[in-house]
Amino acid sequence: xxxxxxxxTALTGGAGIALGAASLGVLPLFGTPDRQxxxxxxxxxxxxxxxxRLVVSxxxxxxxxxxxxxxxxxxxxxxxxxxxxSYTADVNDNLEFFAKVVNQLGSCQSSxxxxxxxxxxxxxxxxxxxxxxxLDAAKVPNLHANLIDSLRGIGWDPDRTYSxxxxxxxxxxxxxxxxxxxxxxxxxxxxxxxxxxxxxxxTEMRDTMGLIMLSQGADPxxxxxxxxxxxxxxxxxxxxxxxxxxxxxxxxxxxLAAGNVLACEAWSGDVxxxxxxxxxxxxxxEGQMIWSDNMLIPNLAEHQANxxxxxxxxxxxxxxxxxxxxxxxxxxxxxxxEAMEKVDPSLVENPLIFPTTESLATxxxxxxxxxxxxxxxxGDFADVTGG
Amino acid sequence: MRGRWTGYWLILPAALWLGVFxxxxxxxxxxxSLYDPEGSVLTGYDVTYHVANFVxxxxxxxxxxxxxxxxxxxxxxxxxxxxxxxxxAIAFKAGRWRTLLLVLxxxxxxxxxxxxxxxxxxxxxxxxxxxxxLQTVHLMGDDDRLLATPVAVIAGLVYNFLPFMVLPxxxxxxxxxxxxxxxxxxxxxxxxxxxxxxxxxxxxxxxVGGTLLTFIPAAGDYINAELLGSPNxxxxxNVIQELFTSxxxxxxxxxxxxxxxxxxxxxxxxxxxxxxxxxxx
Numbered sequence: 001x002x003x004x005x006x007x008x009t010a011l012t013g014g015a016g017i018a019l020g021a022a023s024l025g026v027l028p029l030f031g032t033p034d035r036q037x038x039x040x041x042x043x044x045x046x047x048x049x050x051x052x053r054l055v056v057s058x059x060x061x062x063x064x065x066x067x068x069x070x071x072x073x074x075x076x077x078x079x080x081x082x083x084x085x086s087y088t089a090d091v092n093d094n095l096e097f098f099a100k101v102v103n104q105l106g107s108c109q110s111s112x113x114x115x116x117x118x119x120x121x122x123x124x125x126x127x128x129x130x131x132x133x134x135l136d137a138a139k140v141p142n143l144h145a146n147l148i149d150s151l152r153g154i155g156w157d158p159d160r161t162y163s164x165x166x167x168x169x170x171x172x173x174x175x176x177x178x179x180x181x182x183x184x185x186x187x188x189x190x191x192x193x194x195x196x197x198x199x200x201x202x203t204e205m206r207d208t209m210g211l212i213m214l215s216q217g218a219d220p221x222x223x224x225x226x227x228x229x230x231x232x233x234x235x236x237x238x239x240x241x242x243x244x245x246x247x248x249x250x251x252x253x254x255x256l257a258a259g260n261v262l263a264c265e266a267w268s269g270d271v272x273x274x275x276x277x278x279x280x281x282x283x284x285x286e287g288q289m290i291w292s293d294n295m296l297i298p299n300l301a302e303h304q305a306n307x308x309x310x311x312x313x314x315x316x317x318x319x320x321x322x323x324x325x326x327x328x329x330x331x332x333x334x335x336x337x338e339a340m341e342k343v344d345p346s347l348v349e350n351p352l353i354f355p356t357t358e359s360l361a362t363x364x365x366x367x368x369x370x371x372x373x374x375x376x377x378x379g380d381f382a383d384v385t386g387g
Numbered sequence: 388m389r390g391r392w393t394g395y396w397l398i399l400p401a402a403l404w405l406g407v408f409x410x411x412x413x414x415x416x417x418x419x420s421l422y423d424p425e426g427s428v429l430t431g432y433d434v435t436y437h438v439a440n441f442v443x444x445x446x447x448x449x450x451x452x453x454x455x456x457x458x459x460x461x462x463x464x465x466x467x468x469x470x471x472x473x474x475x476a477i478a479f480k481a482g483r484w485r486t487l488l489l490v491l492x493x494x495x496x497x498x499x500x501x502x503x504x505x506x507x508x509x510x511x512x513x514x515x516x517x518x519x520x521l522q523t524v525h526l527m528g529d530d531d532r533l534l535a536t537p538v539a540v541i542a543g544l545v546y547n548f549l550p551f552m553v554l555p556x557x558x559x560x561x562x563x564x565x566x567x568x569x570x571x572x573x574x575x576x577x578x579x580x581x582x583x584x585x586x587x588x589x590x591x592x593x594x595v596g597g598t599l600l601t602f603i604p605a606a607g608d609y610i611n612a613e614l615l616g617s618p619n620x621x622x623x624x625n626v627i628q629e630l631f632t633s634x635x636x637x638x639x640x641x642x643x644x645x646x647x648x649x650x651x652x653x654x655x656x657x658x659x660x661x662x663x664x665x666x667x668x
Contacts, residue, residue: 023414027434030418032637034431095632102428129429197532198513203633239618245535246617259514260534371427378634382626383447385618 035106037130039299042108048305052083055303056310057097057116059293060089062167064326073319081313083306094122101298105131110300115307117166121206123294124156124368132162133297139308140164142315146334150360151292155221156368164311165292167329170281170355170363171207172288174266176256178278183263185285186215190238198262200246200255201235205381206366207289208235208247208265214286220366228377236384247385253279272328272352281352283359290363292332318342324353419641428635440642448626448643455623456650458537458612459605462544463552466601467594469545470552474593477553478560492553504543504614511539511615535617543611551600559593560586595662603651623647 005013047053064072078085091097097118101111105126118126126132137144143164157163175183180198183189189199190212201208210220212234218227238244245261246252253270255261256279271281295314297307313319317335321343324331330353331337337354340347347353355363369377418434420441426432445452477488495503510517511533521527533539563586571581587594609624616622623643630640 023417024436026414027418027421027436030415031422031434032426032428032432035429099632106429125429197530197535205633244618258509258512260508260512371429375427375635379636382629382634 033107035102035129037105037108037299039130039133042130042299043133044110044300044302046304047302051303052081052306053303054083054085054306054310055112055114056085056087056307057090057113058087058166059091059117062089062117062293062327063087064323073314073323076319077310077313081306081309083309085310091117094119098122098125101131105298108299110302111298113298114301114303115295115297115310117293117295119293120154120156120291120365121369123163123296125371125374126296126298127157127162128368128371131299133299133301133304134161135164135297135311136305136308137161139305140312140315142312146315146317146320148332148334148360150290150363151332154365163294163296164315165332166295166314167324167327168290168292168332169329170268170283170288170290170352171202171204171211172266172268173263173282173284174253174256174271174279175263175282176259176261176278177280179259180262183282186211186265187286189263189265190215190234190243195263196241196243197245198260199244200248200252200261200264201244201385202252202265202267203247203249203385205378207267207291209377209381210289210364210366211265211284211286214289214364215284220289220364222367228380232380232384235381239384268352269327269329283362287362287364290330290360290365328353330355416641416644419637420645422638422641424636424638426638428637432637437638440638441646444639444642444646447639448623451621451623451626452643452647452650454620455606455647456654458541458544458620458622459602459608462541462548462605463598463602465541465545466549466552467598470549470556470597471590471594474553474556474560478557478563489557492550492557495550500547501610504547504610507539507543507546507615508534511542534615535620537616537620539615540612540620540622543615544605544608547608547611548601548605551604552597555596555600556590556593559590559596563589591662595659599655599658603655606651607647 063074064070066072066075074085074087077083090100097116101113103109104111106129123132135143143160147160147165151165151168152160173183173186173189180194183192183195189195189201206220209228209231212231213220213223213227216227216230216234218231246255248255248264252261252264252266253274256264256266257274257276266281268281271279295307295311297304301307314323315333317333317339320331320333320336321339324336325340325344325347328350337348340354351359419432421434421436421438422432422440423435423437424440424443473492477485477492481488509515512518513532513534518527518531518533522529522531527533567589568581568585571585572578576584607624609622609628612620612622612625627640627643627647630636630643634640
C-alpha cells in the first residue's frame with residue numbers, strides 16, 4: 001500500500017464513521033429511568049372484599065408444612081379465614097428479588113404479589129423509594145400488641161408503619177470446637193494468631209461492618225464517617241495480615257464443618273440447621289447483630305386487607321410458637337414462649353428461638369442508609385473484600 | 388433471479404440471531420459504560436457519554452485486571468504444555484484407544500462446571516489428602532495451604548479449560564501427513580529436529596485455536612477465583628459481578644467490561660497476526 005487512499009478504503013472508512021456516529025445516537029435508548037414512586041398515588045382498589053385471595057412470596061424453608069396429622073399454620077389460616085393463599089418460595093436473595101421486581105415496582109406496575117418478605121436493609125430501601133404500602137394499624141392489632149421490644153423503634157420504620165418482622169436471626173461467631181478452643185469475641189477472630197488464615201467473614205456488608213464497629217465501641221445503628229473509616233481500616237488490616245481466608249455467603253458452614261475454616265462470622269439459623277454438634281454459635285462479647293425478614297405489602301397489591309389479616313394471624317402467640325418450632329429462627333412475637341409449652345416444651349428454653357432478654361439486649365441493628373451511602377459503603381467494603 | 392437472493396436468505400437466520408443476541412446487548416453494554424456515574428439503580432442512569440468512567444475504572448481496578456490476564460496467561464501456557472503432550476499421544480500413539488481417550492477428554496463436560504470446580508475444594512482442602520501428603524514429606528509447612536491461593540485458582544482454570552486446548556490441537560495433529568515426518572528423517576533430521584521443523588509448524592492452527600479458546604474465557608472467568616481463591620485472588624470477573632449486583636455501580640461495571648473486551652480483542656489481534664506470519668514458531 002502506498003500513501004494513497006483507495007476508493008474502497010475511503011468508502012469503508014466513511015461507512016465506519018457513519019455507523020459510529022449513528023451508534024452514539026442510539027446509546028441513550030439504553031439508559032435506566034428513575035425508580036422513585038409515591039405509595040399514596042400508586043395504588044389500586046382493594047379487591048379483598050370480593051376476592052378471597054392472597055399472593056405471598058417468601059424464602060425457601062421458611063414456613064411449616066402439612067405432614068400427616070400435623071396441620072400447618074398456612075392451612076389453618078386458609079381454613080379460618082377462607083382466604084385462598086398462593087404461596088411461593090421465590091425469594092432466594094434480597095438483591096436478586098430486588099432485580100426481579102425493580103422494573104415493575106419502579107414504574108408503578110403491579111408486582112403481582114400481595115406480600116413478600118425481605119431483610120431489614122432491603123425493606124428499608126424499598127420503603128424509602130416508595131414501593132411499599134403502609135399497614136392499616138386497626139387491621140393488625142396483634143402486631144402492635146405482640147411485637148417483641150427489641151424490634152420496636154428501629155430507625156427505618158420506627159412505628160412499624162410499613163413492615164412486620166416475619167422471623168429474626170442473629171449474626172455472631174461460630175467455631176468448630178473439635179479443632180479450636182473457645183472463641184469469645186469478634187476481635188479474637190480478627191487477631192488471634194492460631195486462627196490466622198482460617199477465618200471467614202460474611203460478604204453481607206451490614207453484618208460484617210456492624211460487628212467490627214461494635215468491637216471498636218461504635219454503634220452500627222448510628223455511626224459517622226470516622227466510625228466507618230476506622231472499621232474499614234480494621235478490616236483491611238486483618239485482611240492484609242492474612243488473618244481472613246474468605247468472604248462468603250451461605251457456604252461458610254461447609255468450610256467450617258470441613259475444618260478449612262476454624263472460626264467464622266455466622267448466622268444463628270445456619271448453625272442450628274447444620275445439626276453438627278462440633279459447631280458452636282457464640283454471641284460475641286462486644287454484642288451481636290440482629291436482623292429480621294419483614295413482611296411488606298407492595299404498591300398495587302390487590303388484596304391488601306387479606307395480607308393484613310395474614311400478618312395479624314401470624315402475630316397470634318400460638319401460631320407464632322407453632323411456626324417457630326418448625327423453622328428454628330428467633331420468634332418476633334411476645335407470648336409465643338408461653339404458648340410453646342403446649343407446642344413443644346423442649347423448645348421453650350431454646351436460646352436460638354427465644355433469646356433471653358439479656359442476650360437480646362446485646363443485639364444491634366444497622367442504620368438505614370441513603371441510596372448514595374449504600375453505593376459508597378458497599379463500594380468501600382467491596383474494595384477491601386475484593387482485589 | 389432466485390439464485391441471486393439465495394445467499395442472503397441463508398444468511399438471514401444467523402444475522403437475526405446475532406442482531407438480537409449480540410448487537411443489541413453490545414450496544415446496551417457500551418451505553419452502560421457511558422452512564423453518568425452519579426446515577427444509581429433507583430434514581431436511574433442516563434447516558435451522558437461520561438468517558439472518564441474508563442479512566443476511573445482502570446485507576447481503581449487495574450490490579451484485578453492485570454491479575455486476570457496474568458492468571459489466564461499462566462493457565463494457558465500450562466494448558467498448552469499439558470494439552471500438547473496429551474493431544475500428541477492421542478493422535479500418534481494411542482492406536483485403537485484413540486476414540487476412548489477422546490471421549491475421556493470430553494467426559495468432564497457431562498458434569499456441571501460449578502460442581503467440578505466445587506469438587507476441587509475437597510481435593511485441595513486444608514485437611515485433604517493432597518495437603519496432608521505434601522505436609523508429611525515437608526514440601527509444605529504445617530500452616531501452609533493450597534486452597535485460597537493463586538495455585539488453586541490457576542489449577543482450577545487449567546483443569547476447567549484443558550479440553551478446549553486438547554480438542555483443537557488434536558484436530559490439527561491428527562491431519563498431519565506422516566509421510567512428511569518420514570521425509571524429514573530421510574533428510575537426516577533427528578526426531579526432535581523433525582518435531583520442531585515439521586510437526587509443530589503443521590500443528591500451529593491447533594496451537595492458535597487452542598490458546599485462544601483457553602485464554603479468552605479464562606481471562607473473563609470468575610467462578611474459579613470465587614470458589615478456590617481468597618480476596619487476594621479476585622479476578623476482574625469477580626469485580627464486575629460485584630459492581631453489578633451488590634454495589635449497583637452500573638457505570639463502573641460497564642466500563643470495566645468494555646475495557647476487558649478491548650484488551651482481549653487487541654491481544655488476540657496482535658497474537659493472530661504474529662501467529663499467522665509464523666513469527667511465533
